[in-house]
Amino acid sequence: MKVLTHKQELCTGCLDCELACSRAYFKTDDPNYSAIRIVENNRTYRARKCTQCGECINMCTANAIYRDRNGVVRIDKKKCVGCLGCVGFCTELVMFYADDLEVPFKCIACDICSKACPEGALEILVSRVKEN
Amino acid sequence: MGTIIKDYSYTPAKIKRGYSGKSLYINLSDLRIEQKEITEFMKEKFTGGKGFDLWYLWHAVTPETRWDSPENEIVMSVGPLGGITQYAGTGKTLLCSISPLTDIPIDSNVGGYFGPLLKFSGWDAFELQGKSEKEILIFIDGNNGRIQIEEAEEYPEDTHLLAEELTKKYAENEDDMVNVSVVCSGSGAKHSYLGMLNFSFYDPRRKVCRFKQAARGGLGTILHDKKVKALVVKYRGVKPNLNDAADISTINKVGVKYHKEVHDLDHKQNKMRQIGTANTVMIMSQYDLLPTRNFQTGGDPEAVKISPEVFINEWLTQGLHDGCWYGCTMSCAKCADHFLITTGPYAGQRVTVDGPEYECAAGLGANLGVFDPQAILEENFYCDTYGIDLISFATCTAFIMECYQRGQITREQMGGLDLRFGNSQAVLELMHQISRGEGFGRIAGLGIRKLKKIFVEEFGADPKLLQDIGMEVKGLEYSEYAHKESLAQQGGFAMATKGPQHDEAWLIFMDMVNKQIPTFEDKANALYYFPMFRTWFGLVGLCKLPWNDLVPADNYKTDSPAKVPEHVQNYVDLFNAVTGKHIDNEELILQSERVYQFQRVFSVRMGKGERKDDYPPYRSLGPVSREEYLSRQELYDKQLRELQKLDPETMDLDEKIAATRRYREDQYEQLMDAVYRRRGWTENGIPTPERLKAIGMDLPELLEVIEPKL
Numbered sequence: 001m002k003v004l005t006h007k008q009e010l011c012t013g014c015l016d017c018e019l020a021c022s023r024a025y026f027k028t029d030d031p032n033y034s035a036i037r038i039v040e041n042n043r044t045y046r047a048r049k050c051t052q053c054g055e056c057i058n059m060c061t062a063n064a065i066y067r068d069r070n071g072v073v074r075i076d077k078k079k080c081v082g083c084l085g086c087v088g089f090c091t092e093l094v095m096f097y098a099d100d101l102e103v104p105f106k107c108i109a110c111d112i113c114s115k116a117c118p119e120g121a122l123e124i125l126v127s128r129v130k131e132n
Numbered sequence: 133m134g135t136i137i138k139d140y141s142y143t144p145a146k147i148k149r150g151y152s153g154k155s156l157y158i159n160l161s162d163l164r165i166e167q168k169e170i171t172e173f174m175k176e177k178f179t180g181g182k183g184f185d186l187w188y189l190w191h192a193v194t195p196e197t198r199w200d201s202p203e204n205e206i207v208m209s210v211g212p213l214g215g216i217t218q219y220a221g222t223g224k225t226l227l228c229s230i231s232p233l234t235d236i237p238i239d240s241n242v243g244g245y246f247g248p249l250l251k252f253s254g255w256d257a258f259e260l261q262g263k264s265e266k267e268i269l270i271f272i273d274g275n276n277g278r279i280q281i282e283e284a285e286e287y288p289e290d291t292h293l294l295a296e297e298l299t300k301k302y303a304e305n306e307d308d309m310v311n312v313s314v315v316c317s318g319s320g321a322k323h324s325y326l327g328m329l330n331f332s333f334y335d336p337r338r339k340v341c342r343f344k345q346a347a348r349g350g351l352g353t354i355l356h357d358k359k360v361k362a363l364v365v366k367y368r369g370v371k372p373n374l375n376d377a378a379d380i381s382t383i384n385k386v387g388v389k390y391h392k393e394v395h396d397l398d399h400k401q402n403k404m405r406q407i408g409t410a411n412t413v414m415i416m417s418q419y420d421l422l423p424t425r426n427f428q429t430g431g432d433p434e435a436v437k438i439s440p441e442v443f444i445n446e447w448l449t450q451g452l453h454d455g456c457w458y459g460c461t462m463s464c465a466k467c468a469d470h471f472l473i474t475t476g477p478y479a480g481q482r483v484t485v486d487g488p489e490y491e492c493a494a495g496l497g498a499n500l501g502v503f504d505p506q507a508i509l510e511e512n513f514y515c516d517t518y519g520i521d522l523i524s525f526a527t528c529t530a531f532i533m534e535c536y537q538r539g540q541i542t543r544e545q546m547g548g549l550d551l552r553f554g555n556s557q558a559v560l561e562l563m564h565q566i567s568r569g570e571g572f573g574r575i576a577g578l579g580i581r582k583l584k585k586i587f588v589e590e591f592g593a594d595p596k597l598l599q600d601i602g603m604e605v606k607g608l609e610y611s612e613y614a615h616k617e618s619l620a621q622q623g624g625f626a627m628a629t630k631g632p633q634h635d636e637a638w639l640i641f642m643d644m645v646n647k648q649i650p651t652f653e654d655k656a657n658a659l660y661y662f663p664m665f666r667t668w669f670g671l672v673g674l675c676k677l678p679w680n681d682l683v684p685a686d687n688y689k690t691d692s693p694a695k696v697p698e699h700v701q702n703y704v705d706l707f708n709a710v711t712g713k714h715i716d717n718e719e720l721i722l723q724s725e726r727v728y729q730f731q732r733v734f735s736v737r738m739g740k741g742e743r744k745d746d747y748p749p750y751r752s753l754g755p756v757s758r759e760e761y762l763s764r765q766e767l768y769d770k771q772l773r774e775l776q777k778l779d780p781e782t783m784d785l786d787e788k789i790a791a792t793r794r795y796r797e798d799q800y801e802q803l804m805d806a807v808y809r810r811r812g813w814t815e816n817g818i819p820t821p822e823r824l825k826a827i828g829m830d831l832p833e834l835l836e837v838i839e840p841k842l
Binding site: 062084085091097 | 307370452
């Protein structure tokens with residue numbers, strides 16, 4: 001399965017990844033529309049992003065979340081009714097929503113942010129382990 | 133395929149701030165279909181849901197109308213918050229009609245997709261009046277603005293077959309099946325007054341139709357009498373803001389906060405996501421609240437056999453979403469999959485059983501002396517598919533069993549059925565007889581009030597004993613809580629407008645366990661606030677369970693934990709966010725009281741809403757029999773000493789039972805006085821003109837009803 005990984009020791013907190021994500025998917029510089037969020041704590045930077053754990057799949061009240069062929073957890077926008085249950089249930093707090101969107105959004109391990117990272121702190125890891 | 137006998141086109145109204153502004157009227161006698169305006173007056177006085185239902189029903193009927201009169205209506209409405217997807221429990225439909233059991237308005241609430249999809253199809257409310265000549269079904273296509281009435285003789289009767297067939301018929305493909313919802317009853321509704329309505333929702337994971345029930349008061353019996361086999365709605369395109377909310381941001385915020393609460397706390401609190409409402413069986417048994425063998429006792433050592441753990445570990449599928457509307461992360465609609473049926477017409481088949489709810493485990497289990505989870509699930513399945521209200525069936529059958537136990541009726545009079553406590557095979561056979569309209573099944577489903585008359589007049593039973601042990605008030609059977617030690621709950625049941633259902637008030641823990649409402653005034657205040665507050669859910673389209681079956685972690689620190697203040701604030705915020713209005717906690721209660729008092733006056737108008745109608749059978753208040761007294765002798769003796777200053781050592785058992793009864797009946801009278809005062813009623817239980825004026829409900833039609841009674 002594919003999952004985005006973050007090397008804390010390389011991250012400078014420049015937030016280029018957030019910008020790349022929000023621009024790519026929502027054509028905005030507003031970091032509230034990014035599926036990766038860099039959180040600073042005492043000059044170290046942690047990335048909040050989906051681990052593709054898939055716990056949201058079975059709890060989805062519209063059966064709209066699934067794991068694709070690459071092991072990435074995805075939301076079927078046609079089926080999603082925007083209940084935001086997955087947002088409240090995500091233990092990693094990485095299912096995001098915005099009031100002007102009808103469905104929540106999440107990291108789909110697409111590689112856009114890792115390509116934008118000037119420090120090489122982000123990487124898509126591909127493993128053979130399939131979950132769920 | 134049946135012949136289509138009516139085809140009607142309409143332009144689906146766009147929903148604004150929670151209301152479509154239109155209601156649908158169908159007259160089955162002449163196949164007339166009309167649209168009505170939802171007026172500002174209706175919104176202001178009645179809010180929606182049950183309020184709209186009662187308002188329409190009031191204008192449809194006269195004091196002479198009975199359940200099977202053509203003018204009687206089944207009215208349903210989902211309320212202005214109904215259908216929002218972001219909060220738990222937002223898909224409730226409220227139904228009202230004149231009940232075959234009580235002859236007064238019944239109201240019943242139900243989940244499932246029908247109500248919200250009906251509203252998104254453009255209808256805030258739906259009235260069904262008249263009677264069809266032939267058996268028909270009504271199909272509402274909310275995307276294309278079309279209503280079709282079709283002959284329906286050839287469809288199967290029982291719910292699990294009928295709903296599946298109709299869902300497949302109207303869905304274009306597998307993905308489309310979630311957009312279809314069916315309302316229907318079953319064969320049991322034909323031969324009993326206990327018929328209920330199943331509301332379907334398609335479960336795409338299990339690939340079966342699931343059901344929630346508008347169970348109380350015989351609504352299925354009425355639908356069958358109108359010769360309506362099913363109502364079907366189809367609406368494709370559920371999205372988060374079809375209600376055109378004024379403030380979607382608040383709805384999202386409040387919703388996510390609640391979902392997170394469920395995620396973080398449910399497994400530490402009630403485990404609703406694992407077992408649903410049946411989580412309380414053992415707690416009820418431990419506190420003497422689990423009605424056992426017709427409410428004779430409040431628990432049993434055998435209750436452990438039907439404990440939540442047994443159902444979780446052995447019967448109920450775990451880990452899948454089980455909400456009856458989108459967004460319900462409380463997910464309490466549990467089910468047993470691939471359940472093997474052993475009796476009746478479906479013996480040998482594997483089915484999905486929706487349940488058991490608490491009422492099922494308590495009613496069809498303990499109250500019938502059945503402590504066998506497999507038997508309870510099979511009873512649950514058959515009640516559902518036959519369209520029988522399992523609460524009334526359970527309480528009614530418990531009564532029959534005790535009559536048999538006490539020699540008031542014989543096995544021969546029951547057509548050979550050995551209905552002793554614990555005999556689940558006989559219980560199942562009784563259900564099959566009701567379904568077929570045969571044998572004892574022809575009378576067993578008429579309800580306790582009518583059975584008392586039959587047993588006395590035809591079988592020579594003792595009327596006084598039957599009055600004491602028949603657990604009904606106003607003709608409706610009690611729901612499944614033993615409550616002899618909670619005076620407040622005795623009032624909560626017997627003074628409930630429609631009959632003894634706990635949806636008005638569940639005060640047992642507050643009263644009996646936590647001793648928070650010791651005086652008559654305290655109890656009366658609780659019997660004012662909670663019925664009013666709980667009424668509100670039915671006005672707006674919400675489920676009560678998310679209110680207090682989960683509470684915030686710091687709820688115990690609040691001034692009034694029983695009210696769950698943070699969740700009440702959620703509801704105020706949600707109402708304002710959808711409608712754009714500006715209500716507060718007090719206005720919320722006022723919205724409810726307008727409808728609550730209206731329903732009481734409506735009952736008065738139909739002949740049952742006075743003091744004489746609010747008395748419980750003595751089984752509700754205290755020990756009827758020697759065995760019951762002896763089962764808690766220590767407690768009762770102590771009460772004689774402490775409350776009445778009597779010396780139980782000098783009294784024989786019958787004297788102690790009589791003294792206890794005098795005391796408890798007197799306590800109940802005093803409670804009635806206090807509650808009536810608090811609710812703004814006369815000593816005879818009639819809402820006063822002053823009270824109606826104070827809440828803006830001094831409508832001429834109401835004053836006309838109450839004035840002769842003052």
